[in-house]
Amino acid sequence: MKLQQLRYIWEVAHHDLNVSATAKSLYTSQPGISKQIRLLEDELGLEVFARSGKHLTRVTPAGESIIHTAGEILRKVENIKQIAQEFSNEKKGVLSLATTHTQARYALPPVISSFIKQYPDVALHMHQGSPTQIAEMAADGTVDFAIATEGLELFGDLIMMPCYRWNRCVVVPKGHPLCKVPKLTLEALAEYPIVTYVFGFTGRSKLDEAFSRRGLSPKVVFTAADADVIKTYVRLGLGVGIVAKMAVDEQLDPDLVVLDASELFESSVTKIGFRRGTFMRGFMYDFVEKFAPHLNRDVVAKAVQCRNKAEMDELFEKVELPTH
Numbered sequence: 001m002k003l004q005q006l007r008y009i010w011e012v013a014h015h016d017l018n019v020s021a022t023a024k025s026l027y028t029s030q031p032g033i034s035k036q037i038r039l040l041e042d043e044l045g046l047e048v049f050a051r052s053g054k055h056l057t058r059v060t061p062a063g064e065s066i067i068h069t070a071g072e073i074l075r076k077v078e079n080i081k082q083i084a085q086e087f088s089n090e091k092k093g094v095l096s097l098a099t100t101h102t103q104a105r106y107a108l109p110p111v112i113s114s115f116i117k118q119y120p121d122v123a124l125h126m127h128q129g130s131p132t133q134i135a136e137m138a139a140d141g142t143v144d145f146a147i148a149t150e151g152l153e154l155f156g157d158l159i160m161m162p163c164y165r166w167n168r169c170v171v172v173p174k175g176h177p178l179c180k181v182p183k184l185t186l187e188a189l190a191e192y193p194i195v196t197y198v199f200g201f202t203g204r205s206k207l208d209e210a211f212s213r214r215g216l217s218p219k220v221v222f223t224a225a226d227a228d229v230i231k232t233y234v235r236l237g238l239g240v241g242i243v244a245k246m247a248v249d250e251q252l253d254p255d256l257v258v259l260d261a262s263e264l265f266e267s268s269v270t271k272i273g274f275r276r277g278t279f280m281r282g283f284m285y286d287f288v289e290k291f292a293p294h295l296n297r298d299v300v301a302k303a304v305q306c307r308n309k310a311e312m313d314e315l316f317e318k319v320e321l322p323t324h
Helices: 003-013 019-026 030-044 061-088 101-107 109-118 131-139 204-213 227-235 282-291 297-305 309-315
Strands: 049-052 055-059 093-099 122-128 145-148 158-166 168-173 194-197 220-224 240-244 256-260 268-275
Touching (some): 003 019, 019 030, 055 061, 093 282, 101 109, 109 282, 131 268, 158 297, 158 309, 168 227
Parallel strands (some): 093 122
Antiparallel strands (some): 158 268, 168 240
16 A cells, blocks of 8 residues: 555545546546556455446445545645654745635735745645635645634534634615614614625624524625625615625725624624644744734644633633734
């Protein structure tokens, strides 16, 4: 059994069983991958993949367990490489993140700018996706850190630490009737079409819960994962926008009126998560602390020791999170 064979079955499984696409991503040949997978299966005495002719059709039950274990082995090998690199050159390496558009566009730019100045030889790779996709990428080792508001709890192997609280606001064009309302209420909002985030993005569940508790059924006419897209359609008169407060800048959005909605919706908490067992290089600790200053190296070390959500909640119970 070779490490290369384990990498091939892992990569094939994560390229939708497409051996050709896997070969391109690994800069090798399709016949070479197929041959190595067959040699591994012959050695194990079972099939990792079921086939129809020359095509792989599905992962076998035994193959699922083997691929899962192969992933763990490959991650441990990567940790060994990271340890070696940390001691040979602590300021050189690769840092990969997965996050939503709102975080990438509004929360992360100053953090990344500061990080790059301190670590010019660390290559930064950012992936964007839904909260579930983001958590999956952290859980399977595709990225080092996942940064999101929702979805991280779906994966029990992630260590999740709270970074900051954020509130929502309502955005409307100038002259909109809501600008004249003495006090913004959910009832007043529910009278107008609403443009907001896709469910599962950027704390959308908190918004739905608030209306539901009041027995209201808002008319959500348009949803998007991107706050800038939401603001565009507010400008077109499609509806009233509800977005993260950090996503609106009165100087950059002078044609929109921002109405505070912090009393209408419960605040949300953005978290940063990483896979349990990850070897944390020095620049990784520094990135986390730049993003959330209360998450210094000692606090992160304590978080790693937490065995469950209850212990994690207790660790951060008395921490006053910053608000964005």
